[in-house]
Amino acid sequence: MQRVCIVAGGPENLLPDLREYDEKGTQWAGVDKGTVYLVNSGIMPQEAFGDFDSITLVEKDIIERKASHIHIYQREKDQTDLEIAVDWALSQSPKELLLFGITGGRMDHALVNIQLLCKSINTKTQMVLIDKQNRIQMFSPGSYTVEKDSAKKYISFLPFSEKVRGLTLEGFKYSLDNMHIEPGSTLCISNELNFSIGTFSFTNGILIMVRSSD
Known part of the structure; x- marks a missing residue:
C-alpha cells in the first residue's frame, strides 16, 4: 500500500484542501468528526473509527451511508480513537501515513498527537502531520x-x-x-x-x- 490518509476531528478551518492528497491508490480513514470532513470534501472514506460522541445524528447517518467500514468503540478506553486508527494504518505497512485534523483545539490533544509520530520510528512508513500552515515529521x-x-x-x-x-x-x-x-x-x-x-x-x-x- 502506497498511502493512507487519516483525518481527525480538529478544527476544520485548519485543514488543507484534502483533495490535493487524493492520489490514485490512497486509502482514506476518518476519526469521529473527521469522517464528516472527508465526506464534505467529496472523498469517500474506506474506514471510520471512533465513539462518534462529537457528531450529530444526521452526521452519524451520513457516515453510516458513506463509509465502507465503521469501527465503533466505547468512550471509556485506554487509547484515543486517533491512536487506534494510527495503529490500524501502520499495520497495513503503507509507504506514507498522512495525518490531518490533528492540531488546534485542545493543547493536550495536539501535543500527544505530535508524539504519535514516534510510532513510525524504525518502520518503513513515512508518517507526516499536516495542517494548513505546518508539516511535521519525526x-x-x-x-x-x-x-x-x-x-x-x-x-x-x-x-x-x-x-x-x-x-x-x-x-x-x-x-x-x-x-x-x-x-x-x-x-x-x-x-x-x-x-x-x-x-x-x-x-x-x-x-x-x-x-x-x-
Whole structure:
C-alpha cells in the first residue's frame, strides 16, 4: 500500500484542501468528526473509527451511508480513537501515513498527537502531520534530504529525545556542524534553505522537523 490518509476531528478551518492528497491508490480513514470532513470534501472514506460522541445524528447517518467500514468503540478506553486508527494504518505497512485534523483545539490533544509520530520510528512508513500552515515529521539518526517549498519556507528542528547529537545542516541559511541540542533550545528555529536542496544529519536521538508558512 502506497498511502493512507487519516483525518481527525480538529478544527476544520485548519485543514488543507484534502483533495490535493487524493492520489490514485490512497486509502482514506476518518476519526469521529473527521469522517464528516472527508465526506464534505467529496472523498469517500474506506474506514471510520471512533465513539462518534462529537457528531450529530444526521452526521452519524451520513457516515453510516458513506463509509465502507465503521469501527465503533466505547468512550471509556485506554487509547484515543486517533491512536487506534494510527495503529490500524501502520499495520497495513503503507509507504506514507498522512495525518490531518490533528492540531488546534485542545493543547493536550495536539501535543500527544505530535508524539504519535514516534510510532513510525524504525518502520518503513513515512508518517507526516499536516495542517494548513505546518508539516511535521519525526526522524531517527541518519542523513536526510530536504527540498525547498516556497509555500512552507521556514524549517525548524526540535529534539524529541533528551538530547540530539551531531546535528549537521548543509545548504541552509544557518548551517550547523556536529552540534548537540537539548529540549528548550531555540537554536534551530526558523531556518531556511539557501538552495533548492539541503541536507540534515545527526548521530543520536530523535528529531522533529517542522516546515511552516508565515
